[in-house]
Amino acid sequence: xxxxxxxxxxxxxxxxxxxxxxxxxxxxxxxxxxxxxxxxxxxxxxxxxxxxxxxxxxxxxxxxxxxxxxxxxxxxxxxxxxxxxxxxxxxxxxxxxxxxxxxxxxxxxxxxxxxxxxxxxxxxxxxxxxxxxxxxxxxxxxxxxxxxxxxxxxxxxxxxxxxxxxxxxxxxxxxxxxxxxxxxxxxxxxxxxxxxxxxxxxxxxxxxxxxxxxxxxxxxxxxxxxxxxxxxxxxxxxxxxxxxxxxxxxxxxxxxxxxxxxxxxxxxxxxxxxxxxxxxxxxxxxxxxxxxxxxxxxxxxxxxxxxxxxxxxxxxxxxxxxxxxxx
Amino acid sequence: xxxxxxxxxxxxxxxxxxxxxxxxxxxxxxxxxxxxxxxxxxxxxxxxxxxxxxxxxxxxxxxxxxxxxxxxxxxxxxxxxxxxxxxxxxxxxxxxxxxxxxxxxxxxxxxxxxxxxxxxxxxxxxxxxxxxxxxxxxxxxxxxxxxxxxxxxxxxxxxxxxxxxxxxxxxxxxxxxxxxxxxxxxxxxxxxxxxxxxxxxxxxxxxxxxxxxxxxxxxxxxxxxxxxxxxxxxxxxxxxxxxxxxxxxxxxxxxxxxxxxxxxxxxxxxxxxxxxxxxxxxxxxxxxxxxxxxxxxxxxxxxxxxxxxxxxxxxxxxxx
Numbered sequence: 001x002x003x004x005x006x007x008x009x010x011x012x013x014x015x016x017x018x019x020x021x022x023x024x025x026x027x028x029x030x031x032x033x034x035x036x037x038x039x040x041x042x043x044x045x046x047x048x049x050x051x052x053x054x055x056x057x058x059x060x061x062x063x064x065x066x067x068x069x070x071x072x073x074x075x076x077x078x079x080x081x082x083x084x085x086x087x088x089x090x091x092x093x094x095x096x097x098x099x100x101x102x103x104x105x106x107x108x109x110x111x112x113x114x115x116x117x118x119x120x121x122x123x124x125x126x127x128x129x130x131x132x133x134x135x136x137x138x139x140x141x142x143x144x145x146x147x148x149x150x151x152x153x154x155x156x157x158x159x160x161x162x163x164x165x166x167x168x169x170x171x172x173x174x175x176x177x178x179x180x181x182x183x184x185x186x187x188x189x190x191x192x193x194x195x196x197x198x199x200x201x202x203x204x205x206x207x208x209x210x211x212x213x214x215x216x217x218x219x220x221x222x223x224x225x226x227x228x229x230x231x232x233x234x235x236x237x238x239x240x241x242x243x244x245x246x247x248x249x250x251x252x253x254x255x256x257x258x259x260x261x262x263x264x265x266x267x268x269x270x271x272x273x274x275x276x277x278x279x280x281x282x283x284x285x286x287x288x289x290x291x292x293x294x295x296x297x298x299x300x301x302x303x304x305x306x307x308x309x310x311x312x313x314x315x316x317x318x319x320x321x322x323x324x325x326x327x
Numbered sequence: 328x329x330x331x332x333x334x335x336x337x338x339x340x341x342x343x344x345x346x347x348x349x350x351x352x353x354x355x356x357x358x359x360x361x362x363x364x365x366x367x368x369x370x371x372x373x374x375x376x377x378x379x380x381x382x383x384x385x386x387x388x389x390x391x392x393x394x395x396x397x398x399x400x401x402x403x404x405x406x407x408x409x410x411x412x413x414x415x416x417x418x419x420x421x422x423x424x425x426x427x428x429x430x431x432x433x434x435x436x437x438x439x440x441x442x443x444x445x446x447x448x449x450x451x452x453x454x455x456x457x458x459x460x461x462x463x464x465x466x467x468x469x470x471x472x473x474x475x476x477x478x479x480x481x482x483x484x485x486x487x488x489x490x491x492x493x494x495x496x497x498x499x500x501x502x503x504x505x506x507x508x509x510x511x512x513x514x515x516x517x518x519x520x521x522x523x524x525x526x527x528x529x530x531x532x533x534x535x536x537x538x539x540x541x542x543x544x545x546x547x548x549x550x551x552x553x554x555x556x557x558x559x560x561x562x563x564x565x566x567x568x569x570x571x572x573x574x575x576x577x578x579x580x581x582x583x584x585x586x587x588x589x590x591x592x593x594x595x596x597x598x599x600x601x602x603x604x605x606x607x608x609x610x611x612x613x614x615x616x617x618x619x620x621x622x623x624x625x626x627x628x629x630x631x632x633x634x635x636x637x638x639x640x641x642x643x644x645x646x647x
Binding site for chain 2: 057058062065070077080095105111
């Protein structure tokens with residue numbers, strides 16, 4: 001019997017990145033310290049392979065230059081994977097990110113913008129400040145980008161492979177990786193082999209249940225699961241997975257099934273949560289049996305000792321579930 | 328002739344202000360065919376005049392800057408890209424874009440060739456088959472895109488280089504410094520072409536002037552640099568040819584500062600005009616007559632008017 005190996009999700013992603021480089025010679029990695037393994041260690045496996053080292057492209061410590069650099073490489077036919085130290089770098093490099101989304105609209109759409117950006121997001125590393133923030137909604141509002149959020153640690157390697165393969169079309173893609181998930185240890189048998197189990201960006205039904213439907217993404221999915229357990233109600237949980245575009249049909253269908261909806265989101269205000277609420281009010285109004293409730297966390301900036309407050313508490317989500325379930 | 332305050336120092340002279348050619352430049356000028364070169368400069372000037380009548384928002388004239396467009400179009404090779412600014416539109420027709428298509432894109436209109444294109448700023452054009460990139464709206468972003476393009480050349484190893492054109496006002500931006508750092512750190516085959524002015528009447532804060540010469544600043548950053556006089560098309564061509572050779576040979580980025588003089592200022596002496604300076608040379612050589620000039624201008628203006636009328640769907644105007 002072969003002993004099971006446990007590896008951190010970061011290590012598994014590092015293996016996947018090396019494998020992606022081997023599979024397609026057009027691929028290059030852009031990011032801070034990537035030639036030395038990267039700030040998160042995501043290029044450690046690639047660095048150990050001499051054949052791949054030439055495609056680990058370091059650069060200045062500036063997100064705008066890194067994103068635009070990768071965009072230029074993609075314009076020239078390369079397939080860059082940008083590893084950012086933090087999702088907050090997307091905001092620092094906002095002009096370049098916006099331009100990346102515009103490439104497909106410029107010059108008659110004849111040039112490639114096949115860039116994938118990996119961005120650790122939200123609390124989890126004990127950083128506070130920028131490192132506690134979840135700017136997914138700012139990024140999802142930019143035209144031209146595909147925006148994905150990892151909601152299940154085990155799916156991460158397959159999600160990365162599907163995104164880097166542009167399974168849903170050659171569109172610049174930002175993958176948000178919740179820091180709470182990145183530090184998970186995963187045994188071999190817990191990580192499904194094979195391709196990503198659904199269309200890229202399609203919502204994932206995490207749980208079935210008739211009392212209410214909980215919508216969440218990223219780090220919020222695990223919180224929703226804990227809150228449903230605590231509430232004692234049988235709730236469906238939907239992981240948005242695709243933040244832009246939203247899997248609108250699946251979300252509307254899931255809403256119609258229970259008519260009692262809770263949306264879990266980071267921070268106090270959130271454009272994705274508001275968009276989902278508006279979408280469901282529009283598409284499922286005849287099925288609604290309670291107000292659509294949104295449960296968020298605290299606004300930043302937060303001191304590092306209190307960074308977890310950026311996400312809603314399990315108790316607050318459970319209270320919202322009880323409120324709609326008994327409405 | 329006395330040096331005017333618009334004449335740059337530290338440049339290698341091809342054509343002097345009176346249009347006299349140094350002996351060393353003679354073979355180059357013969358190879359470039361001086362009348363053909365002159366036609367290109369005049370065409371770029373007349374295109375600028377024509378664009379001035381289009382009514383583009385935020386449009387600024389490029390008269391006086393034509394030598395850069397002409398030299399880049401001559402030097403750019405197959406598979407190489409130019410990331411131009413908005414005042415370098417003349418490059419595309421010189422690379423082969425037909426004027427109907429240019430007019431259609433400048434006007435932002437749909438046409439037989441397809442829907443209206445977003446090319447970044449109003450009036451910008453692009454042509455993927457010719458290696459002409461669009462003009463991103465965020466200031467300086469095209470430098471970093473061009474750096475990525477150059478990085479792809481380096482990875483491919485085919486000895487190609489790409490180029491980017493910008494004004495000196497951009498040299499204070501973060502993206503300028505980031506892009507310079509990126510190209511220098513990666514030894515990327517990129518030719519950075521900065522059009523600067525001398526501001527004898529005082530530079531506005533927007534010019535971002537640190538001392539007199541952007542080239543000196545970039546030399547201090549460790550870059551290969553040249554400074555050229557934008558009124559001297561031979562000097563500009565020579566500096567840019569050296570820069571392309573440097574970049575294509577794998578010796579890293581090359582930075583060329585081209586000192587241009589906006590011609591709308593009535594105090595500017597005639598020799599600051601690259602068209603006039605080459606005209607003087609042709610005149611000395613017996614290659615220029617008023618009749619030649621008149622025929623040339625009539626031909627080009629007629630082509631431009633027909634192209635813009637056609638793009639607008641109107642009946643072609645009568646040639647002037």
